[in-house]
Amino acid sequence: MNLAVIGFGNAGGKVVDKLLAFEEDTGRSLWRFALAVNSAEIDLAKLDHVPRDNRILIGQTDQRVKGRGAGADPEVGADIARRDHQEIERAMDGVPIHDIDGFLVVAGLGGGTGSGGAPVIAETLHDRYAEPVYGLGILPSADEGGRAAFNAARSLTSFTEATENLICFDNDTWRQHGDSVEMGYERTNEEIARRVVTLLAAGELDGSQISEAAMDSSDVKRTLATGGVSSIAFASSEVESRTREQRGLINRFTNGHEESGPDENDLTMKIHGLVRKAVTSRLTVPAEIDSAERSLIVVSGPPSEFSQKGLRRAREWLERETDSVEVLAGDDPREGADRLSVAVLLSNVTRVDRIDALQDQAVDAKSNIQQQADTREDEINDLITDDAGELDPI
Ligand code: GDP
Incomplete structure (x- = not known):
């Protein structure tokens, strides 16, 4: 975007x-x-x-x-x-x-x-x-x-x-x-x-390489169009430079159409694993993920690390976890990136304990603030006048 x-x-x-x-x-x-x-x-x-x-x-x-x-x-x-x-x-x-x-x-x-x-x-x-x-x-x-x-x-x-x-x-x-x-x-x-x-950054128009499953900015917009509050999940793993070069070479020879070799299986597991890790780790605000209305998975990194099968499996897994069919998934190719990163948007989450706790704390604070304001004037008077009221102010 x-x-x-x-x-x-x-x-x-x-x-x-x-x-x-x-x-x-x-x-x-x-x-x-x-x-x-x-x-x-x-x-x-x-x-x-x-x-x-x-x-x-x-x-x-x-x-x-x-x-x-x-x-x-x-x-x-x-x-x-x-x-x-x-x-x-x-x-x-x-x-x-x-x-x-x-x-x-x-x-x-x-x-x-x-x-x-x-x-x-x-x-x-x-x-x-x-x-x-x-x-x-x-x-x-x-x-x-x-x-x-x-x-x-x-x-x-x-x-x-x-x-x-x-x-x-x-x-x-x-x-x-x-x-x-x-x-x-x-x-x-x-x-x-x-x-x-x-x-x-997924779907930004900056002239970078377009991949087969590239995320479009309209996908991000659609996921955000729910109203309400959202949370982001994230995980990343380092890409070994040797495997990156090797895979880049294989992709060039096979024109990116390499299917289920042992390498492809590794990549499928890696993408799927990263998405699971992201969603089960600390979110930007902790939320019950099955309360999300829509979700979006973005996989960002060198295209040689991408796996369509991995992305598809991760999407299916998230559909089950969030109990929603509104899960979009796509990638964001970053040639030369040294990490494979996954960001998951959980849009319009409605069960967020932390927000409930914040509101409870706010309600308590409101009544304290009110009470203090009510008694403040009496307390000041108490402090600046003597108890028996014998002293006159100048
Ligand atoms: P403002 O300038 O009056 O809007 O107030 P601040 O932005 O300084 O602080 C508002 C709230 O933002 C604070 O209560 C903190 O919770 C939070 N905060 C302040 N600075 C930072 C920061 O650099 N990073 C983060 N994550 N939170 C901050």
């Missing part, structure tokens, strides 16, 4: 930066336009890959913001995204609209700018363009506390409604003990980029 990508807020910008870096490192060209929007000037300055002219600072005239962020308040994020929409839209005039299949809006949902602003911008894009608008939403980890859960649970509802599909990534699932916060984010952002790029 070819997409325009917009990062909203700090996490949104950093993840877009990583998506661009991964695209560059793997010789792809799916991002036809990239924009970072933030209310904190310092965060925009830290980006490496988003072009400088495509970094937009919003909320500068807002007394609550003044270039220093939305203070983890999504109401502020939404307000400034609405008020400064013309500036954002002006920047979007640079999108080569004839050349893209859709938009991807990226944000962390536990803060203010992205949490409040991303659903607003998604809605604006939806109203203005005919192309579908997808979201990539990062859920906060449970130990970030009630406020982050409260922001994320509210944003999740509006972001899902404003997009054709919201791909979720759960920081709680990917948190690792011993990581510093920044190190942890660096690692998780790479994991996000690997999955999202492998999946969405």
